[in-house]
């Protein structure tokens with residue numbers, strides 16, 4: 001796109017296109033190639049304090065919660081610290097146990113989401129330590145936490161979040177790397193992940209080039225009233241976010257499921273009018289994922305498969321969306337990008353105002 005050409009495009013679209021540069025901003029000055037680690041000055045934690053962390057609990061709402069789930073997976077994988085994510089809107093209401101050796105992380109684009117802010121205040125009231133992963137500098141959550149990571153995504157205006165979510169994942173990758181490198185993550189693995197992070201902007205660029213194909217895929221999906229998004233382990237939060245984005249702006253029903261759980265119930269709903277968008281990365285679960293796709297196909301369910309060029313889908317009748325392969329731990333970032341464009345084009349095909357979806361606000365500041 002040339003300068004000025006995007007002036008009349010929805011903000012969501014321009015924010016999607018900005019991602020190669022916003023990811024670069026999130027990485028700038030934070031990678032230490034020599035020691036294969038990240039430097040996050042704002043954590044306000046020295047290596048000894050980082051090593052003393054026994055558990056990580058991530059809190060956020062909506063899409064931020066889903067990225068938090070991706071982040072928890074990353075932290076467990078790289079730092080081998082038990083980690084999980086929970087909806088901040090629920091957390092306070094179950095009288096949670098706040099432990100001194102748990103690191104709490106509040107994740108929010110706006111920094112103003114009331115449920116996330118109240119969760120932070122509840123944790124701090126009980127003496128817990130909270131970090132923020134926040135985009136808006138000086139926002140309420142940024143002011144309420146003990147330290148944190150700014151996303152540097154730039155202003156995000158569209159209600160449907162895109163570039164801020166991508167930078168959240170990048171921020172969690174940096175946190176996982178730093179936590180990992182004060183523990184058992186080797187320098188070689190640290191360097192491998194740094195190369196992977198540095199490759200992201202160019203790889204995102206490549207995905208954005210496949211926009212016309214994604215527009216066709218979106219047009220097909222927009223015909224369906226209801227659909228599934230499925231993935232396993234690293235791919236499951238990707239599926240959750242893909243379904244969320246589509247619901248928010250196209251008003252089509254989309255349900256995210258773990259691919260492995262399909263056979264325990266929802267397979268009953270699969271038919272030629274209920275498509276499935278499947279996240280099938282090249283990883284240790286590829287064969288199992290492909291086997292599940294055959295189950296869907298046997299029931300005449302239309303398939304869109306978001307995958308890597310290395311994955312052989314055999315005879316499967318599916319619309320294929322390839323994303324470039326990165327390090328396995330970083331693949332979720334790239335698998336999410338085409339789902340943003342699919343949601344955008346589905347909403348556009350249905351004639352909706354993409355930037356102002358009905359019933360939704362950019363940030364939810366009342367309970």
Ligand code: AGP
Nearest residue numbers: 062063064108109110113160161
């Ligand atoms: C994202 O597309 C949504 N509009 C929504 O789920 C959002 O992520 C959520 O409300 C949290 O907002 P925050 O990141 O500003 O806290």
